[in-house]
Amino acid sequence: MRKVVNTIWMTGFMLMLFSFISVTNAHAEAAENNHVKLFEVQADSVMRTAPNHEADVIGTLVEGDRLRTFEEQNGWVKTFFDGEPAWVYGEELLLIEETIEVENDDSLLEDSNTIKEEEIELEEKEEVEEESEEKAEVKDDMKEKAKEDDISTQTEDNFNHYTPDHVTEPLDYLPMGYIQQNHMQISEDTITVRKHQLNGYNILIDPGHGGKDPGAVNDGVREKDLTLSTATKLANYLEAEGATVNFTRADDTFITLENRAYQSNVHETDVFISLHYDYFNDPKVNGINTYYANTNKSKELSEKIHSALVGELDMTDRGIRQEDYYVLKYNQNPAVLLELGFISNPSDLEKVQTDEYQTEVAEAITNGLVEYFDAQNE
Template identity: 35%
Template sequence: MKRLITLTTVAGLMLLFLLLAPSVMAADNETYMVDVVDGSSLLIRDEPSGNGKVIGNLQNGDMVTVFDEAYGWAKTYYDNQVGWVASQYLVPLEQGHDSLHKRKQTAMYKKQNVSKSAENKAMQKENSDAVKNEQEQNQTVEPLTGYTIVLDAGHGGKDPGAIGFDGTYEKDLTLTTAFKVAQNLEASGANIVMTREDDTYISLENRIKLSNRSNTDAFISFHYNSFPVSTVGGISTYHYTDSEDLELAEYIQSGIVDHVSLKDKGTKRADYRVLKKNSDLSVLIELGFISNPAELGVIKTETYQDKVAAGISEGIQHYFSN
């Protein structure tokens, strides 16, 4: 009786195993494809057991011909000997191709997403940096923004001004200086009005009228001096009133002498017509003596013109920033 019960139990267990065995194993002598989800290799053992000796391995996508099955293991041949592999990692050939194709597509999709994500982040950072730079630029206000400065290059046309011992005309030097100062002041945000931009004669009256109708914040007149005694030299800045005109003259004079080595002759009060009749803040600068051979040699150089322009521009900026 006990023997009968035992046999019945064994038969029941075998039937249950057959019912639960993987459905992928359709028949013997069929070809299957290795389909390991995590991409690892499939071990081949010498018996249908996890304790069997490993005699080889198969990679994802390898083809396997199955001759038999036992206890969830598929029998095949490997290197002229019988081998067993876990049948749960074998799928019919067509199904295996579909599975691998889907996984490749998924991997490619993920890779593309990662790439796109990286590109998006890079673009977002670039856009963010561009917006930040634009905001910073918009927030940066140049020191002379909103100010109108009239630059008056003395003499011009039929009026050469002073003439140096070598034939240098004052009108040429003043125009060169005015253009350099204009460039500096425009870089600082100022609106520049020139009384003349070429070798044209402009009367003193017309220079004053241009200044008075230009909503001028400051009128700066450029000149180079002359004197019968050739050793006389130096730089000076003139003003008419002793209030704001004087203050601007002091800032400009200080700015110039900080950049050049010519003698500092200071600020002086004078009733030059372009100052006396001008309703705006105004000064007149004498930037050296072209009657002095030593000074003329310096005055005509590009270096001197650049330094003088820098000093005048700094003086104007300091005045309006205080």
């Protein structure tokens, strides 16, 4: 009888052990397929449509390129290129960063000690979330106060970015700025291959107008909306090249000209870029302009960016001009103001509203900055 009981007990134990090993292996397999890794290319490689050497080539990689991967098969890694899946042989790739995301399985949490530990972690997490909410409320109160202080110092003249005559000297003190680092990343399904040619550079993007200042308006289209949308796309491209990106405004907020220049001067800024869309009484006037104020600091920057814009965009070239616009004149860093089309011109208006055009603008400015910094380092 005892032998029978022992046999049944051992059989049950082995079944439980086998089940545990199977579940563990299943989770290990799931984890393996849920790795998000960052690689650097060590030698020229090709991207293919499938994980084998006979698949069609859809792109090339050169030494120094970086790519994120989301799956592995037989020595091949899967990434995305131009929105499509692409496979790269992993032999010439150097792993730089790895993130693993594994979903919890309740069947592996039967042990009471594990459950108790999770309950403690949950309580600690709730305490942290409550503390974060309290901090967020304090931060929101500070921002609202800053907005009130900021708006109270303004005049209607501030609305026009191209009439700086109302100010003769910059303010010694300005209320809290709204500089905000950009945390948005390029979608994993769009541009994944990155060269990081702007590593170490800090770019401050200034979306023109905002809040109670709509900028130019035509047929319901407001300049302040176009500049913010363009700024977001530009930030994505710049971050893909490794730059640190900040905004003078990251939402529909009214920021003074003085405050915009102030943010550039008091923070570490390598380049200041102010984005605008133009307006003129004659609807026939169209095209793009680039402006700078300080010849020594900003002329070369304006030339590199304007050249890239003209080369990328199918727009009338209205040239580069030197003007004492406030955000340029009182900016201590290399700074440009870009007029990216006329809202008052029917053809320009139709074009500048499109994601395609704004993406082309973002790519062109990024290319111009790469050329500018390369020239600075020669």
